[in-house]
Amino acid sequence: MKVVFGLVLALAASANALYTASDDVVELTASNFNKLVIQGDELWMVEFYAPWCGHCKNLAPEWKKAASALKGIVKVGAVDMDQHQSVGSPYNVRGFPTIKVFGANKNSPTDYNGQRTAQSIVDSAMSTAQQMAKDRMSGKSGSSGGKKSGGSSGGSGGKQGSKDDVVELTDSNFEDLVLNSDDLWLVEFFAPWCGHCKNLAPQWASAASELKGKVKLGALDATVHTITASKYSIRGYPSIKVFPQGKKDGEAQDYQGGRTSSDIVSHALSLYTENIDPPELVQLTSLSVLETACNDHQLCVVAVLPHILDCQSECRNKYLEILRQMGDKYKKRQWGWVWTEAGAQMAVEEAFGIGGFGYPAMAAMNSRKMKFSLLRGSFSETGINEYLRELAVGRGSTAPVKNAELPKVYDTEAWDGKDAELPVEDDIDLSDVELDDIDSIKEEL
Template identity: 60%
Template structure:
């Protein structure tokens, strides 16, 4: 019945569109595509179809259902590739129906290769929208511009992807102490184009942890040949002379998870820093998702051996949880009283410990034993999102007292000053008391 309806609609209206003007599927043409899709801030799902295509006709009810479900969240459009061949050619359309998602980078739309059901299309579109929101939350701007015939990741402009060449590869990658994920791509490769926006998002999310680069293997063939690149895209991990094939997924979250695991294996244990200034506090807490803050007993109550045992224990725990990329710091009891008050430390004695989320200004306080097992259990709960939290007093990081770092020595009581009374003349006085 549906096929018959489509047939008559084509007879009456010509091979102009599969979707009526009352449909939530927007009719896209060369006249409105640049303005409405490419230059907009909205995420678009776009189907390139041919009215005579049986698969396109069968997709109509599911596609309209997806458009209705995504109304107000993601735009849904259709391009009659028969009528608008130039637009189809611009995006390399070779078969029908072809669905592309225009998300964060409109120059590099993603191909949709999932099931042709409303639910599958909606789920994919929402994932792209979520990735766009997360990228913008981290400061990345949406990219507008021309069509989808560009090459893989270029590293140009404000991109966090670094453009690699035969001439800079050795200096930037091979002689660097940094960890690198390098994509070897070809500009004409469809899979490379699909990977490009995910690679960009991953590069931004991994900034400061793992560097992401891209090398056009069709131009810079020396490095591609050296590392046996035969297909595109090929991704390899480089770190201090070691080279490893990337075997993860092709979404931004897959890339970030794989690289984070690799980084955790290769990075040293985090330094447990003494909190002696606001600069150190900011570095420890603001630059990490969570910072673990320990308040250790005064040096007179716990001498150098005792204090070092605590710091070594915290370092071991930092090594265990280094994959979390947490910050670790300590302060001497009562040396940073504003910090203790902000984290509600003091009522339970010393040593004490809290886990602080500086972005949310929430903290959790260790109520159990200040031991390796006790802290490990506390941190394990934190890593799983369990445990009770409270707001930081003042809703901001406190001001620290600037001080010198501990010199590593035992503490000593201040010496009492000897008073020399030899030069003091005491007046004679009558010891008799008058009654």
């Protein structure tokens, strides 16, 4: 039964894949990407795709044609991001398909932005290959991270790091620096005489530099600081332990990733994003709020809620809770989230085309491209989730932001969390008014 079930799963995966073994497109995975692409000397054109993506399905036959035409000249590969998300993470793959060119400098692939036809892909690949050959003839070094790049054994696939970014841990500082810290830590337990540890050292330093500010990497000489090494039952070298974010109980998890810098970075970032706090939902009370939300993030989500007179505190808090839940669900994207009420920031509403069809409303903006996308579905968990899911994979219609700049934001007071008081009309005492007077008033009117 298990064999049959496994066969069904394999057939299902095969059916979903856009490429097969009979194609000239190389299937790249988390286990072979570093060896084939990063450590290799060849020029690679790599497509990062999702099997369900319509644009990816349209590209597939052209990609296959290009791979056949370039066979023996340029390598053409594809990464199924549904199965191997960790491969694309270091390269900020957000939408599908994304095509990267791994040329002379494997550490810094370039984006392919040409037409998605076999001819255009082949032309671009040949142009890049020709330039690589000229650079080699002139003695230029690409710092490719491949076999001839020198440095460590195994090829890092990452940028050259600094040993200073690796924290030296000891029996005396381990508890204070690691266990009493809220940071995510990856700790290598090593022995100075260990060959594998020597091979890992430059990879560890490179990863530490790339992860600086997010994840801390440390190293502890287990032959000297035996108390800590014994506590974590270190028997072989190198041993890598993971100490999760937040308050720690002293327990550690075994590191399950690869040992190249790109593998370490990818695994660490995956752990980091799983445990980060959800984004703060901030009321749009000044321009600085919008700048922080939009300029410091890939996307900023702007919600315009009904005016407090039309939607009192209970109503408003329900909408705010939906926004917080969506922020938590998409926290790995690290978007900015702001809200305002109808009429408070008219320039913002005009810039994003909000208004005219009721509130609440929502838009998401990419401040680098000065483009936005408008929520056209329901302002509900389901509607917003569908909208954000499309944005997360690079789909959905967009429009240019008015004047191609951040809209004007007026300084306003933050909501106090209370209901608004309806304006009170003055009562007119008519007890002393004669009926004849009322009739005369009516006649005048």
